């Protein structure tokens with residue numbers, strides 16, 4: 001029997017994927033974490049080499065897909081493009097209607113491998129640049145940055161990207177995973193389930209908050225403006241993006257790691273500006289909400305990840321689609337578990353009263 005995909009202790013701030021703590025997972029390659037989520041066990045050396053080789057071999061996209069990406073970037077934003085293109089590529093998958101475990105695994109590998117290529121190609125073509133083909137010698141994170149920017153990434157940025165994908169990979173029955181699982185529960189195909197996840201991740205109360213955090217940082221611009229911005233928002237009873245969580249009543253353990261990583265990047269670049277702006281926002285939100293509500297609200301996974309993207313020159317428009325690159329392994333792990341159950345998820349309407 002497989003270990004639970006995810007364990008969250010929202011009071012103590014503990015997160016595990018398949019019983020491995022997030023602080024240990026973040027030291028592994030994304031491919032190993034993806035394997036762990038989907039297969040249920042950490043891979044041995046040989047298994048990891050084989051899994052990575054399969055992922056690296058499936059990173060390319062064909063000309064028809066490139067044409068659709070070029071069409072998308074005339075009209076739609078990155079998440080709309082990603083949703084459309086993932087739906088479009090299903091027709092090229094020879095295993096689309098093979099619902100055996102092996103057929104689903106082949107689809108999973110293609111999806112995990114191709115999504116970063118789609119996001120990077122969308123970004124480059126939208127900015128009048130030629131897409132950069134994937135480099136099979138690079139890790140998941142380094143290859144994504146290479147396809148996005150067109151040059152081999154600095155090692156610290158590659159490491160941070162890899163960790164970002166790991167920290168974003170899985171979070172139990174969050175809204176997007178739930179919608180992927182519902183789709184899988186009808187025994188619909190894996191592409192359809194991933195499209196459901198993308199559609200749900202896009203909203204600003206979920207993964208869309210990551211883009212909104214970056215827009216907020218840009219609007220605030222410097223630490224001196226942060227407190228006033230926060231106080232005005234709270235006064236108007238508006239939400240501060242990147243704060244609060246349905247499950248965590250304490251600091252999100254991924255928030256702690258993202259905060260450390262954003263400080264590391266800031267120091268390496270000799271530019272504390274965005275880090276200090278973010279920290280001032282955090283202090284103001286925590287103090288003001290303790291004052292107003294008697295209890296604080298802490299940064300969630302979307303807050304300091306947005307700071308990291310600022311340091312890596314990633315535009316806000318891409319932030320949520322980059323979240324999806326990490327989260328797809330979690331969606332797929334849940335779909336596989338659901339396929340095993342062969343049971344439709346069909347809650348009753350009264351259950352929504354508790355949401």
Ligand SMILES: CC(=O)SCCNC(=O)CCNC(=O)[C@H](O)C(C)(C)COP(=O)(O)OP(=O)(O)OC[C@H]1O[C@@H](n2cnc3c(N)ncnc32)[C@H](O)[C@@H]1OP(=O)(O)O
Nearest residue numbers: 204205206207209238239240241242243244245246300302
């Ligand atoms: C990957 C992810 O999905 S992580 C979450 C990303 N989303 C965001 O960052 C958006 C901002 N945050 C939020 O909207 C919420 O905190 C959610 C959606 C994450 C969690 O929502 P819920 O558990 O339903 O909490 P809910 O929205 O009911 O908030 C409870 C209280 O805290 C307040 N609150 C919650 N989040 C915030 C926030 N970010 N800023 C200010 N106040 C907040 C609410 O106004 C509410 O106050 P009240 O009791 O006085 O009415």
Ligand SMILES: O=C([O-])CC(=O)C(=O)O
Nearest residue numbers: 170171173174175246301
């Ligand atoms: O779990 C949730 O509700 C939101 C989410 O996806 C995350 O925090 O990663």
